[in-house]
Amino acid sequence: MKKKVNSIFWTLLLPSFILIFWEIVSGFKPNPFFPPPSRIAGAIQEVISIEWILSSVKPSFIVLFVGYFVGAILGLVIGSLLGEFVKMRIVFLPICNFIRSIPSVAKVPLILSIMGLGLSTRISTVVIAVLFPVLMSTVRAIAATRNELLDLNRTLKFGRIRGLVSIRVPAAIGEILTGLHASVQVAVLAMIVSEMLGSGVGIGAFIIQSQSTFRIANMWVGVFIVGLIGLALNYLFMKIERKVAPWYFKSKGLIA
Amino acid sequence: MKDRSKHIEILNLSKSFENSGSELKVLKNISLDVSSGEFIAICGRSGVGKSTLIRMIAGLVKPSSGTVAIDGDLVVNPPNSMGFVTQDYSRSLLPWFSVEKNVALPFKAKNFSKLEKKRKVEEVLEAVGLADFAKFYPWQLSGGMQQRVAIARSLVLDPKLLLLDEPFASVDAQIRLELEDLIANIVLQKKITTIIVTHDIDEAIYLADRVILISDSPASVSKIIQVKLARPRSQTETRSDPKFVKMRTQLYASLRGK
Ligand SMILES: Nc1ncnc2c1ncn2[C@@H]1O[C@H](COP(=O)(O)OP(=O)(O)O)[C@@H](O)[C@H]1O
Ligand SMILES: [Mg+2]
Numbered sequence: 001m002k003k004k005v006n007s008i009f010w011t012l013l014l015p016s017f018i019l020i021f022w023e024i025v026s027g028f029k030p031n032p033f034f035p036p037p038s039r040i041a042g043a044i045q046e047v048i049s050i051e052w053i054l055s056s057v058k059p060s061f062i063v064l065f066v067g068y069f070v071g072a073i074l075g076l077v078i079g080s081l082l083g084e085f086v087k088m089r090i091v092f093l094p095i096c097n098f099i100r101s102i103p104s105v106a107k108v109p110l111i112l113s114i115m116g117l118g119l120s121t122r123i124s125t126v127v128i129a130v131l132f133p134v135l136m137s138t139v140r141a142i143a144a145t146r147n148e149l150l151d152l153n154r155t156l157k158f159g160r161i162r163g164l165v166s167i168r169v170p171a172a173i174g175e176i177l178t179g180l181h182a183s184v185q186v187a188v189l190a191m192i193v194s195e196m197l198g199s200g201v202g203i204g205a206f207i208i209q210s211q212s213t214f215r216i217a218n219m220w221v222g223v224f225i226v227g228l229i230g231l232a233l234n235y236l237f238m239k240i241e242r243k244v245a246p247w248y249f250k251s252k253g254l255i256a
Numbered sequence: 257m258k259d260r261s262k263h264i265e266i267l268n269l270s271k272s273f274e275n276s277g278s279e280l281k282v283l284k285n286i287s288l289d290v291s292s293g294e295f296i297a298i299c300g301r302s303g304v305g306k307s308t309l310i311r312m313i314a315g316l317v318k319p320s321s322g323t324v325a326i327d328g329d330l331v332v333n334p335p336n337s338m339g340f341v342t343q344d345y346s347r348s349l350l351p352w353f354s355v356e357k358n359v360a361l362p363f364k365a366k367n368f369s370k371l372e373k374k375r376k377v378e379e380v381l382e383a384v385g386l387a388d389f390a391k392f393y394p395w396q397l398s399g400g401m402q403q404r405v406a407i408a409r410s411l412v413l414d415p416k417l418l419l420l421d422e423p424f425a426s427v428d429a430q431i432r433l434e435l436e437d438l439i440a441n442i443v444l445q446k447k448i449t450t451i452i453v454t455h456d457i458d459e460a461i462y463l464a465d466r467v468i469l470i471s472d473s474p475a476s477v478s479k480i481i482q483v484k485l486a487r488p489r490s491q492t493e494t495r496s497d498p499k500f501v502k503m504r505t506q507l508y509a510s511l512r513g514k
Contacts, residue, residue, distance in 0.1 A: 146347050148344055148347040149347075149348065149350075151311075151316055151340070151348075152348055154315075154316060154333070155314070155338065155340050156364070156365055157333075157334070157336070157365050158364065158365050159365075162364065162365065166361075166364060167350070170350065170352045171350070173352065245351075245352070247351035247352075
């Protein structure tokens with residue numbers, strides 16, 4: 001208990017210091033684009049309401065979660081198959097690599113022009129953003145199955161699909177989770193970008209609108225909320241990783 | 257044409273590897289018959305090709321020429337009714353499964369009743385001395401215990417043939433002696449034909465009915481010694497038996513190149 005209180009103290013030390021410093025500096029030298037934290041806190045009170053959450057945060061959450069979930073599942077399934085079937089990998093991997101190399105910001109106008117403005121466009125942006133990195137990291141993890149396990153699979157006569165499902169995928173779960181974890185940031189980015197580029201809905205749009213109407217404190221509220229979502233998901237993932245694959249993550253400490 | 261007394265028949269087995277254009281000849285014209293229930297030790301320096309040989313017997317590596325037959329059937333894939341244990345226990349166990357689930361893994365591709373599976377798993381865990389550790393995870397166990405899990409898994413389907421590739425090379429000396437006795441007793445009692453690969457001459461003599469020494473490059477059989485020591489053997493008495501010491505001297509002499 002004492003240890004926990006101690007660690008909370010050290011964790012909060014630097015952020016508190018930054019906030020206090022920021023407050024003092026903006027008192028001496030006001031800058032309209034860096035309102036003091038007290039003003040932002042005031043804006044938080046003004047902005048945050050049930051209605052605002054339903055209209056601006058909920059749509060973002062739907063896009064983020066549905067998009068991430070669909071993208072991750074597709075990436076896992078396709079990645080596993082490409083990991084197992086080497087010929088398929090040779091055919092498909094270059095294209096996947098190519099698509100992955102195009103940043104979300106560049107893909108959104110393309111998706112917009114094909115699918116128009118709407119929820120499905122924003123979800124697709126996140127799906128595509130998550131799908132390819134997850135796919136690539138899964139392929140890499142499956143392809144690296146250690147020889148001992150490949151021998152075991154052959155000795156036990158499991159065949160390819162059973163071997164894939166009961167040996168190769170679980171053996172790769174540490175690397176796969178690391179890929180899924182890294183894709184959270186990618187998903188948040190894709191969500192914000194898709195909202196900023198013309199949808200008018202969600203936190204991304206809220207940030208852009210606040211900025212263009214000079215409600216700078218509101219803009220900061222949006223930015224903080226995005227940061228908090230990222231932080232919370234990151235924390236959740238660290239918990240999941242240590243729960244699902246303790247043998248893999250136990251030795252790696254709590255850095256992420 | 258099936259000769260029942262010859263459980264395994266290895267005929268003129270050779271293996272070369274292609275390594276970036278150049279050919280590496282590892283094994284040349286190895287011939288060996290193993291009868292049912294016999295315990296064979298294949299001995300040689302590290303890098304001589306022991307793993308390659310036992311993996312060809314296991315159907316995991318394709319020979320360049322020559323054949324392996326088990327019960328008269330040509331081996332092209334891992335045969336049914338074979339258990340295989342390698343040196344790196346930590347790499348061949350599944351960390352997401354408990355000890356009992358690791359041991360029950362071979363049942364996944366077989367049709368056994370739940371009750372039968374449970375009984376077999378309990379039986380082999382008992383036999384390797386891990387009855388109390390069924391619910392543990394491999395990474396919570398010591399190296400010696402992990403290797404016991406791998407041994408239990410190789411035995412759970414009642415194999416007629418057990419192949420061991422330096423199974424005790426990565427456990428400490430004391431545990432190694434215990435595991436040697438464990439394996440010796442189990443295969444003696446169950447009459448399992450066993451081939452062990454080891455670079456340790458003492459271990460080979462202590463365990464086997466016959467020691468096959470392979471040497472040179474490409475390697476071939478350079479010496480065969482029949483080990484006529486009574487069973488069950490004992491780590492203290494057998495190893496100080498004059499016959500044991502004599503065989504040891506002979507094998508060391510041939511290993512050093514006469
Ligand atoms: N898959 C492979 N490809 C190329 N060379 C190999 C392969 N497997 C083994 N070798 C080579 O064959 C030789 C014998 O290896 P191995 O059978 O593992 O020896 P041992 O088990 O006696 O230590 C070594 O020189 C090794 O580098
Ligand atoms: Mg070897």
